[in-house]
Amino acid sequence: MLQADQVSFAVAGRRLVDGVTVHLVPGRLLAILGPNGAGKSTLLALLSGERRPTGGAIRLDGRDLRELPPRLLARRRALVGQHPAAGFAFSVEEAITLAVETAPCSAADRRRLIADSLHAADAADLRDRLLPQLSGGESQRVAFARALAQLAAGALHRDGADGGPCLLLDEPTASLDPAHQHHLLRAARTWMERTGGACAVVLHDMTLAARYCDDALVLADGREAWSGPMSALPVPVLERVFATRFVRMPAPDGQGAVFATTGQPPSGLDSQFATDY
Amino acid sequence: MSIGMSIVGVPPARRPRLGPALGLLGVALTAAVLIALSTGSIALPLDRVLSHLAQAIGLPGEPLGARDAAVLYTLRLPRIVLAAAVGVTLGVAGASLQAIFRNPLADPGLVGVSSGAAFAGSVTMMLGVAGLGLSRSGLSLSTLLPVTAFLGALAATILILALARRDGRCSATDMLLAGIAVNALGGAGIGLCSYLGDDQALRQMTFWMMGGFGGAGWTQIGPALVLMLAAIAGLLANARRLDLYALGERDAFLLGLEPHRFAVRTVLLVALGVGAAVAVSGLIGFVGLVVPHMIRLWLGPVHRRLLPATALAAATLLVLADTTARSIAAPADVPVGLLLGAVGAPVFLWLLRARGGRSFG
Known part of the structure; x- marks a missing residue:
């Protein structure tokens, strides 16, 4: 599966990612947490092969990502980015078709695959809409559907020797x-169970992370601040990297925990620091 | 991309199917060719042309006289073929550049490819075959011109790519701005050539630059035709990858394309086709801009639909424009580039205005 070992990425002398190790494990949803500018998106760009690490190596089933042509990479991993591009007026269906066109299957199978992905992302009703006319949330659901379709199409290429897909x-x-936040993360879990794939997700909502994610990687200033099972994530770690107070409460149904922020300084800091703050 | 906006046009669910749309455009092109064959200073009635063509392919019909047949085959047909080929080249090149720049306003003329070709062509005309030290090679100007024009288009393209490339990436905005600079440079070069050239070269250059298909014979257009067909074939084969690229470089990569290599390859094919087109027909603007735009409104932006439809529509437009150009003030032959400029510029402005109310992005 996808493994990054001691990867760094520097641009113009600034280290955006600095010696981070992360292994994606099939069936375990990994939360990547951290404040703005901590290097979360850069790490995903590195894991997707879009950017090449300036230090360390990223491997997919033991093969260095740099050796894999984009065509083969596209069959194994998909990335849902933060800013879906909207240029020409492709319809949602056309845009998703682009992700599955080279799949070795009949046109009917391809249509079914697109319909399934749209359904899984709760975007079936957006099928005939145009990309530039979608709202931000609708764009994200469509981008998620496209990623699912891309990986489903990519799986058809495989001969069984390779590992599962990475989302x-x-x-x-x-x-x-x-409602859609919960739906998307549930869909990601369902997808992992069905495909035996691995998934990493950048989140800012600790409640969502605690409810749906198995593991957590906390980044701060490009470095790993903490990693381990999500259920063991200490509140002081969150307060330290986010520099704000977190309150953790048990979830009413026992699934994960509910996190709240109060906007106050971290509870562990003394009043002297708090007034400076 | 702030300038990468698009008009929406016909909603996707109501877009026509590709087959019937191409059939319609094919009928339009056939009609345009037949009209063009029968129109001119020597009138060849349509029924007699049809009858002649019918017997030529073994159907019942009556052949034209020797003189009329010569007019048909050696004067009109090469001119029509050239107009159609230039139309297809400019239309498909325009649509391809628009995907590469992710901007529906990109056009070979706008980004400087055409003016690079025109500058190289001007130098060739000013110096002549002898002036370039090739008098012993046996090359004629009509063989040399497509080659130098292609080299000029290529040089302009490389310059644009070099100017717009930062950290290994080409932003569409930078490419457009670089294109403006390259255009200005090409314009200055052409001006210099007209200043330095003798009267004959100047006249030749001036008429060439206005754009037209006058004096086209099979031997003059042969080399350029081959280059244009090669470029068209390469660009048409790009359709699916153009779709990916149009989604954005990042998405294109994520879906399996090597975006930078693809962009460079496409722009080289555009330079090849546009260089050849400019060599034989001078500067003909707006075709690469207006035709893909109209087709996109009608059939949507998917290039497997857009490219062939644009090819047929642009060929029809240029065959009709050329027929109009040579009959509107007969026996004078109005440069078709001037005619299209006069009609195209207002249409372009109208498209710009129409964007205001319905643009997204």
Whole structure:
């Protein structure tokens, strides 16, 4: 599966990612957490092969990403980015078709695959809409559907020797309403169970992360601040990297935990620091 | 991309199917060719042309006289073929550049490819075959011109890519701005050539630059035709990858395309086709801009639909424009570039205005 070992990425002398190690594990949803500018998106860009690490190596089933042509990479991993591009007036269906066109299957199978992906992303009703006319949340659902379709099409290429697909989600819930936020993460879990794939998701909502994610990687200033099972994530780590107070409460149904922020300084800091703050 | 906006046009669910649309455009092109064959200073009635063509392919019909047949085959047909080929080249090149720049306003003329070709062509005309030290090679100006014009288009393209490339990426905005600079440079070069050239070269250059298909014979257009067909074939084969590229370089990569290599390859094909087209027909603007735009409104932006439809529509437009140009003030032959400029510029402005109310992006 996808493994990054001690990867760094520097641009113009600034280290955006600095010696981070992350292994994607099939069936375990990984939350990537951290404040703005911590290097979360850069890490996903590195994992997707879009950017090449300036230090360390990223491997997919033991092969260096740099050795894999984009065509082969596209069959194994998909990334849902933060800013879906909207140029020409492609319809949603046309845009998703682009991701599955080279799949070795009949046109009818391809249509079914597109319909399934749209359905899984709760975007079936957007099928005939035009990309530039979608709202932010609708664009994210369509981008998610496209990623699912891309990987489903890519799986048809495989001969069984390779590992499962990798789904990388960069703040996929940022523009979604609460119901769709839960729907998307549930869909990501369902997808993992069905395909045996691995998934990493950048989130800012700790409640969502605690409810749906198995593991967490906390980044700060491009470095790993903490990593481990999501259920063991200490509140002081969050307060330290986000420099704000977090309150953790048990979830009413026992699934994960509910996190709240109060806007106050971190609880662990003394009053002297708080007034400076 | 702030300037990468698009008019929406016919909603996707109501877009026509490709087959019937291409059939319609094919009928229009056939009609335009037949009209063009029968129109001119020597009137060849349509029924007699049809009858002649019918017997030529073994159907019942009556052949034209020797003189009329010569007019048909050696004067009108090469001119029509050239007009159609230039139309297809400019239309398909325009649509391809628009995807590469992710901007529906990109056009070979706008980004400087045409003016690079025109500058190289002007130098060739000013110096002549002898002036370039090739008098012993046996090359004629009509063989040399497509080659130098292609080299000029290529040089302009490389310059644009070099100017617009930063950190290994070409932004569409930078490419357009670089195109403006290259255009200015090409214009200055052409001006210099007209200043330095003798009267004969100047006249030749001036008429060439206005754009037209006058004096086209099979031998003059042969080399350029081959280059244009090669470019058209390469660009048409690009359709699916153009779609990916139009989604944005990042999405294109994520879906399996090597975006930078693809962009460079496409722009080289555009330079090849446009260089050849400019060599034989001078500067003909707006075709690459207006035709893909109209077709996009009608059939949507998917290039597997857009490119062939644009090819047929642009060929029809230029065959009709050329027929109009040579009959509107007969026996004078109005440069078709001037005619299209006079009609195309207002249409272009109208498109710009129409964007205001319905643009997204």
